[in-house]
Amino acid sequence: MTTLPDISLIENPGAELREAILRPLAAFNAACTGPASPESFALILRHPGSGETIGGLWGVMVYDWLNIELIFVPEDLRRQGLGASLLKHAEAFAAKHGCNGVRLDTFSFQAPAFYEKHGYRSFGRLENIPKGHDRIYYFKMLVNDASAL
Numbered sequence: 001m002t003t004l005p006d007i008s009l010i011e012n013p014g015a016e017l018r019e020a021i022l023r024p025l026a027a028f029n030a031a032c033t034g035p036a037s038p039e040s041f042a043l044i045l046r047h048p049g050s051g052e053t054i055g056g057l058w059g060v061m062v063y064d065w066l067n068i069e070l071i072f073v074p075e076d077l078r079r080q081g082l083g084a085s086l087l088k089h090a091e092a093f094a095a096k097h098g099c100n101g102v103r104l105d106t107f108s109f110q111a112p113a114f115y116e117k118h119g120y121r122s123f124g125r126l127e128n129i130p131k132g133h134d135r136i137y138y139f140k141m142l143v144n145d146a147s148a149l
Contacts (some may be wrong), residue, residue, distance in 0.1 A: 066094035
């Protein structure tokens with residue numbers, strides 16, 4: 001009979017513990033699919049006077065998909081096409097790099113209608129996260145021709 005390892009709870013663990021879990025998981029995944037080779041990029045919104053970063057988009061391309069992890073347009077600059085422009089630029093960049101699609105998630109109090117207006121389709125929803133709201137998961141298939149976007 002095999003002796004099972006102990007389970008320890010570590011509150012507020014450091015990055016080294018995350019890496020200790022990630023390393024064998026990444027090795028397992030690579031053995032099944034090949035190396036992941038994630039590539040991050042950012043599209044930055046800068047204040048025209050100060051050059052300060054005031055918003056933008058953070059994306060990670062991995063396994064031929066773009067995951068939009070962060071997107072933010074300041075409230076006073078919304079409804080002027082900046083969010084749409086960020087999405088369009090990210091989608092074109094991803095398509096140019098061979099991505100098949102984009103995935104992202106948002107909360108019900110953020111921008112679900114915005115993503116739907118831009119061709120994103122919901123594929124899942126977690127209710128009451130955070131309490132009183134939902135977390136909604138979206139995807140959009142891309143044409144692998146950046147000029148077509």
